[in-house]
């Protein structure tokens with residue numbers, strides 16, 4: 001089994017590669033190689049099989065051609081620029097999030113090998129004046145360019161699958177929290193940093209109120225679901241390759257309480273409350289009453305509690321110096 005992770009230098013891509021390296025198998029078959037491809041040279045990982053790290057820009061068809069080969073069995077297409085970045089730079093968002101996706105799919109079509117393609121969509125495809133609750137069959141009505149680009153990616157995944165060019169599947173990822181590393185340019189970045197930084201003994205700013213509700217999943221569960229997602233049979237997916245990945249809705253207050261339950265009362269004291277209108281404008285347009293019935297029936301799952309998300313961060317990602 002030869003696996004390519006595009007966006008393999010990113011948070012989800014690295015964790016996915018590490019998890020696959022530990023298990024050594026996908027869908028009951030031994031993994032022979034993982035290629036990590038990213039616009040920024042991706043760090044390698046420890047594995048009992050071959051790991052190749054490549055620079056690849058999905059916005060450039062020639063670069064994509066050098067990365068996807070006839071023997072690539074499974075492609076995780078995780079490369080993207082995130083919400084606030086794509087909102088600030090419309091052209092770059094279109095070039096990477098939409099045309100980059102198209103370039104990857106076109107390369108698959110040219111190869112005629114019908115690889116499994118797992119596409120990371122987002123709950124940012126929901127929004128506007130649509131009734132709650134939301135889920136697999138909700139009409140996409142994104143309120144950001146990033147959400148629009150992801151929604152167009154979903155349609156491409158469906159159509160390239162229908163035509164038999166790929167065996168695609170697209171999952172609308174909940175917001176990942178607690179996301180390790182540094183804050184990024186996603187409007188949702190604070191949804192991790194208000195927990196991660198205090199857990200690491202640093203101050204963080206919360207730009208929304210404690211009753212702000214949102215739909216979350218831990219990185220550990222997200223990776224588990226992406227692996228199960230690649231293992232689903234084409235028959236179980238049928239003609240609609242797009243579904244909501246399971247998550248759970250929590251308020252900021254509940255998340256902070258979970259942190260206090262797991263890590264004591266000190267971290268919460270490091271949160272500074274500072275309302276930020278531009279972040280609020282984006283995130284208040286996002287929906288949170290989301291249900292993932294199809295993925296759940298296919299065996300994907302959410303975290304049992306937000307305390308789990310906090311524990312996973314401490315176990316998997318907290319710097320040892322803390």
Ligand SMILES: NC(=O)c1ccc[n+]([C@@H]2O[C@H](COP(=O)([O-])OP(=O)(O)OC[C@H]3O[C@@H](n4cnc5c(N)ncnc54)[C@H](O)[C@@H]3O)[C@@H](O)[C@H]2O)c1
Nearest residue numbers: 007009010011012039057058078079080120122173175176
């Ligand atoms: N993290 C979340 O909360 C979340 C929520 C919903 C959807 N998603 C989606 O999941 C995927 C992975 O998210 P993540 O948190 O790991 O993001 P990330 O930003 O950590 O990783 C994305 C990677 O894509 C790479 N990339 C950007 N432009 C590229 C290009 N032109 N060619 C090749 N690589 C390029 C980046 O260098 C980065 O390493 C993304 O598609 C994202 O849109 C994430």
